[in-house]
Amino acid sequence: RKEVEQDPGPFNVPEGATVAFNCTYSNSASQSFFWYRQDCRKEPKLLMSVYSSGNEDGRFTAQLNRASQYISLLIRDSKLSDSATYLCVVIVGTGGGNKLTFGTGTQLKVEL
């Protein structure tokens, strides 16, 4: 079983739609959680951290369910510029450095 699993997509949605991505992780010792965004052939960029209480940043909302080992990302009012691959990322433990474990990503295509 992969450490971090995501539906690869692609998710093709019209502009203005709401879209949700899910991610599961296998290691219950995972301590920190993030969503990154990666545009084609570019470096991954931090989108937002994910907290147990849930957190929101503009049109983006992230949720964490530790009991189910599940992370989600909700994008409201999708823009064409949101088209990218969204990477679910975890850090296991707190003693081993900031070693990130990436999912393979979910591809989003926002269309006119």
Added chain:
Amino acid sequence: NAGVMQNPRHLVRRRGQEARLRCSPVKGHSHVYWYRQLPEEGLKFMVYLQKENIIDESGMPKERFSAEFPKEGPSILRIQQVVRGDSAAYFCASSPPRRQGYNSPLHFGNGTRLTVT
């Protein structure tokens, strides 16, 4: 403030040659991480270094690959006798000294795309 700088952006090597990838961390950062992204795959951890020390190399192939982060100068990822399967994007990230019990996300350089012909 400059972010993580990687060079070259693109590197072409013939099979059997050596590839050297350089990563200059953010000023003041003493920790460097290398990741590899094969075509159509996710990012995989390779190695974590502090100045002059390798902390975790659990993701590094046992042969042909080595990494260093000297006291002065950039971190170097070295691949000897490259093969076509080494063709990938190699990303580097850096972080300041960690606070025990605290994890922070990483910010990546723009990567080196290695093509082995």
